[in-house]
Amino acid sequence: MKTLKNFKALLFIVLMLPLASNAQDVLDVLKSGQVRGDYQVNAQYYVTDSAIGAYEVPEKFKMNAYGNILYTNGNFTAGLRYEAYLNPLEGFDPRYKGNGIPYRFVSYKTDFIELTAGNFYEQFGSGLIFRSYQEWTLGYDNSVDGINVKLKPFKGVTLKGIYGTQRFFWEQGPGIIRGGDAEIFLNDIFPSMAESKLRLTLGGSGISKYQEAQDIEINTETDTSYNIYALKLPLNVAAYAGRMRLNYGGFSLEGEYAYKMNDPSALNNFIYKSGDALLINATYSQKGLGIFFSAKRTDNMSYKSNRLEQGNSLDINFLPPVTKMHTYGLISMYPYATQPNGEIGFQGQVIYTFPRESLLGGKYGTTITAHYSQVNSLKLNPINSETAIGQSGTDGYESEFFAFGDEKYFSDMHIEIRKKLNRNFKLKATYFNIFYNMEVIEGHTGAADVYANAAVFDMTYKFNRKYSLHGMFQGLFTEQDEGDWAAAMLELNLGSKIFFALGDEYNYGNPDTDRRYHYYTVAAGYTHNTTQISLRYGRQREGILCVGGVCRNVPASNGLTLTLTSSF
Amino acid sequence: MKRTAYIFIAILAALFILESCDKVDEPYTVLVDSVKKGGDENYDSTKRVVLLEDYTGHRCVNCPTAAHDAHIKQLAMGKNLVIIAIHAGYFAEPTNSLPEDFRCTTGNELDEYYGVSLVGNPNGIINRTAFNDNIILGPGSWNDAINTEYEKPKMAKIRMNASLSGDKVSGSVQVEAIEPLSGDYKLCVYVVEDSIVAPQDNNNPDLDTTKTIIPIWEDYVHRHVLRGSVNGTWGSYIINGNLAVGNKESYSFSDYVLDPEWNKEQVHLVAILYHLESKEVIEAWQMHLE
Numbered sequence: 001m002k003t004l005k006n007f008k009a010l011l012f013i014v015l016m017l018p019l020a021s022n023a024q025d026v027l028d029v030l031k032s033g034q035v036r037g038d039y040q041v042n043a044q045y046y047v048t049d050s051a052i053g054a055y056e057v058p059e060k061f062k063m064n065a066y067g068n069i070l071y072t073n074g075n076f077t078a079g080l081r082y083e084a085y086l087n088p089l090e091g092f093d094p095r096y097k098g099n100g101i102p103y104r105f106v107s108y109k110t111d112f113i114e115l116t117a118g119n120f121y122e123q124f125g126s127g128l129i130f131r132s133y134q135e136w137t138l139g140y141d142n143s144v145d146g147i148n149v150k151l152k153p154f155k156g157v158t159l160k161g162i163y164g165t166q167r168f169f170w171e172q173g174p175g176i177i178r179g180g181d182a183e184i185f186l187n188d189i190f191p192s193m194a195e196s197k198l199r200l201t202l203g204g205s206g207i208s209k210y211q212e213a214q215d216i217e218i219n220t221e222t223d224t225s226y227n228i229y230a231l232k233l234p235l236n237v238a239a240y241a242g243r244m245r246l247n248y249g250g251f252s253l254e255g256e257y258a259y260k261m262n263d264p265s266a267l268n269n270f271i272y273k274s275g276d277a278l279l280i281n282a283t284y285s286q287k288g289l290g291i292f293f294s295a296k297r298t299d300n301m302s303y304k305s306n307r308l309e310q311g312n313s314l315d316i317n318f319l320p321p322v323t324k325m326h327t328y329g330l331i332s333m334y335p336y337a338t339q340p341n342g343e344i345g346f347q348g349q350v351i352y353t354f355p356r357e358s359l360l361g362g363k364y365g366t367t368i369t370a371h372y373s374q375v376n377s378l379k380l381n382p383i384n385s386e387t388a389i390g391q392s393g394t395d396g397y398e399s400e401f402f403a404f405g406d407e408k409y410f411s412d413m414h415i416e417i418r419k420k421l422n423r424n425f426k427l428k429a430t431y432f433n434i435f436y437n438m439e440v441i442e443g444h445t446g447a448a449d450v451y452a453n454a455a456v457f458d459m460t461y462k463f464n465r466k467y468s469l470h471g472m473f474q475g476l477f478t479e480q481d482e483g484d485w486a487a488a489m490l491e492l493n494l495g496s497k498i499f500f501a502l503g504d505e506y507n508y509g510n511p512d513t514d515r516r517y518h519y520y521t522v523a524a525g526y527t528h529n530t531t532q533i534s535l536r537y538g539r540q541r542e543g544i545l546c547v548g549g550v551c552r553n554v555p556a557s558n559g560l561t562l563t564l565t566s567s568f
Numbered sequence: 569m570k571r572t573a574y575i576f577i578a579i580l581a582a583l584f585i586l587e588s589c590d591k592v593d594e595p596y597t598v599l600v601d602s603v604k605k606g607g608d609e610n611y612d613s614t615k616r617v618v619l620l621e622d623y624t625g626h627r628c629v630n631c632p633t634a635a636h637d638a639h640i641k642q643l644a645m646g647k648n649l650v651i652i653a654i655h656a657g658y659f660a661e662p663t664n665s666l667p668e669d670f671r672c673t674t675g676n677e678l679d680e681y682y683g684v685s686l687v688g689n690p691n692g693i694i695n696r697t698a699f700n701d702n703i704i705l706g707p708g709s710w711n712d713a714i715n716t717e718y719e720k721p722k723m724a725k726i727r728m729n730a731s732l733s734g735d736k737v738s739g740s741v742q743v744e745a746i747e748p749l750s751g752d753y754k755l756c757v758y759v760v761e762d763s764i765v766a767p768q769d770n771n772n773p774d775l776d777t778t779k780t781i782i783p784i785w786e787d788y789v790h791r792h793v794l795r796g797s798v799n800g801t802w803g804s805y806i807i808n809g810n811l812a813v814g815n816k817e818s819y820s821f822s823d824y825v826l827d828p829e830w831n832k833e834q835v836h837l838v839a840i841l842y843h844l845e846s847k848e849v850i851e852a853w854q855m856h857l858e
Contacts, residue, residue: 094686215715216708219637219641226602227599235590
């Protein structure tokens with residue numbers, strides 16, 4: 001049973017305590033520690049709603065839940081997380097089905113060293129070659145089970161080392177990863193820079209994965225024969241990165257370059273091309289003005305601890321998006337998903353606040369945000385006249401480093417105005433123009449590119465210090481996909497404890513008049529100290545999630561959802 | 569001194585990491601098998617006949633590539649590899665541009681039991697046996713899993729005979745133990761139709777460079793499409809308790825009605841012998857009806 005082997009970890013935690021001559025001493029030690037934790041339950045009762053494609057769910061009731069417990073005593077910390085997917089909510093990978101303790105650790109920390117044994121999350125730099133993290137709402141967890149060591153031998157120097165295997169649902173992935181990172185804050189190293197306005201940090205990291213040999217064959221045909229070739233696989237695949245971060249007053253610049261050795265995998269069609277990535281972020285801020293610019297190029301940088309994994313699991317690294325994630329319902333219908341095999345893009349944003357009492361600022365000031373982001377394909381060329389781009393068992397292709405490919409994947413232009421109109425009323429109005437390459441982003445071959453305009457009016461009216469009404473009105477206008485949408489949501493907050501919400505998304509412009517559905521929602525919630533419980537009843541739209549070469553459907557649903565969170 | 573020692577160890581560890589990489593030199597591949605086109609089928613009667621269940625759908629853009637690779641593998645292995653294409657789940661649903669419905673009750677029940685389409689398509693199951701702790705396998709793992717099953721000792725031999733009268737099929741299946749068989753075994757007899765020409769979503773233009781085949785391959789040839797089962801999704805009992813080497817058991821069926829829409833010339837019967845408790849397939853066999 002999954003929990004049985006993990007129970008040994010709990011026993012280990014107890015045995016780590018200093019030996020005591022009697023039980024009372026042990027209890028005294030235990031009592032001097034602190035226990036903290038948090039938990040969350042997401043459960044849904046499913047109602048069949050064949051109109052929107054919400055088909056019968058045999059269990060009728062599904063649940064995802066977790067509970068974290070942390071025990072801290074001086075320099076020592078131990079913890080575990082219990083998870084239960086009984087059964088996983090619709091849209092979550094069914095391989096999560098079950099319950100157990102997939103996360104447990106013990107840790108010892110001083111000013112000089114921090115040592116963790118068990119599961120941990122860690123990151124090198126921006127994560128281009130290594131990042132393990134958990135995202136509950138996505139059902140994503142690539143925690144490493146092994147050893148994590150952090151050293152601070154001198155002021156301004158941080159060294160990290162990791163070694164272990166990654167979580168794969170209720171098992172561990174087949175690959176072993178090991179790596180290290182060093183970061184130096186020069187202002188602490190060189191006394192002459194201690195008081196300088198220029199702050200400079202340099203970092204470098206390396207990581208390697210090992211996976212046993214496998215028989216992977218590619219099947220080809222010529223005019224006269226069918227041929228089967230076995231791939232010569234690298235058992236150890238390494239990646240390296242170097243980074244720099246510079247701050248000077250209100251200006252900051254950071255950049256990181258990563259390089260990955262040959263890594264033939266199912267996700268890149270078993271090509272032997274090396275991979276690389278460049279990420280640059282620049283910001284400037286002063287009172288009333290903020291400017292942000294980011295650029296990214298990634299080429300064949302999917303890096304997993306199982307060369308055959310094509311799903312959303314076992315990623316060793318993280319390729320940060322260079323686009324903005326929106327939270328408004330209609331705008332988030334077309335989210336950009338980073339293309340692991342290659343992309344080039346940039347984003348820029350300017351935020352300016354017109355001061356109070358100025359002509360455009362008015363009594364309370366006015367903030368305007370302008371944003372533009374775009375992502376394109378890489379410019380790819382065949383390696384020779386006889387090899388197709390991306391052909392298995394070859395170097396795949398060549399790509400010009402700074403060139404934008406001809407295919408646009410995504411663009412997002414939006415302008416937002418935020419203004420407090422009077423003491424009680426705040427308004428945020430945003431206009432969006434979005435381009436969405438559905439064929440590439442969702443893997444939906446043949447789907448038309450989506451050109452959409454959208455507007456959101458987000459307003460809050462405060463009746464008094466306790467009660468407020470929040471309203472959101474959205475419109476999305478497109479001639480592609482499912483056509484135009486309108487959405488409205490009203491949320492009444494009664495102090496900080498209670499809320500009621502009512503909303504609807506209406507696909508009034510669907511070309512199929514029989515599919516012009518309403519996706520209505522009613523919700524209510526109550527908060528008491530650190531505990532919040534909310535209930536939501538309504539419909540959820542269907543979507544498709546594609547990762548690598550495998551797509552899965554996130555089904556439509558209708559029903560009652562319970563969310564419970566608490567911490568202690 | 570202590571801190572210096574830690575730094576020295578850290579530098580050593582970094583050097584080890586820097587060296588932990590394998591640079592593969594060209595050529596990156598080794599030829600392991602080659603089958604002439606138009607030649608006799610490869611078949612080794614002393615080896616297992618392996619079953620690949622390819623979970624697919626005509627809306628699945630990556631499925632033609634997977635099916636193509638499996639087809640080549642089958643040409644190399646001949647009768648030692650039986651492929652069934654199970655159309656089930658979201659990507660098998662008909663649409664305006666893909667009006668055919670290749671789903672069937674048996675395929676839907678198998679898909680619901682194994683949960684394949686919830687994980688995604690294309691995915692496959694080889695001999696209903698876990699490979700590296702996974703029963704649902706991406707196409708990149710199929711050859712390895714097939715080879716592994718192929719190298720296992722042959723446990724049983726299956727032979728079939730069948731006759732067609734109008735739209736009705738009657739026949740019998742005989743199972744002979746090559747190794748002692750202990751436990752309960754069931755036998756499934758599935759009906760498969762090959763070479764159905766119908767549209768298929770596709771994103772690989774290299775599968776046929778003589779015409780445009782993306783985003784929709786209008787005249788795609790759907791192979792090994794599971795159409796139904798003679799004796800139910802999970803089959804009929806054929807061995808109870810044990811079967812000694814050389815001993816045989818038989819299963820007979822009569823008057824299974826073929827759908828008149830099916831092309832009888834392309835209908836095959838597939839027999840699958842599996843261990844009841846583990847559900848592992850120990851032998852398969854395929855027979856062309858006409």
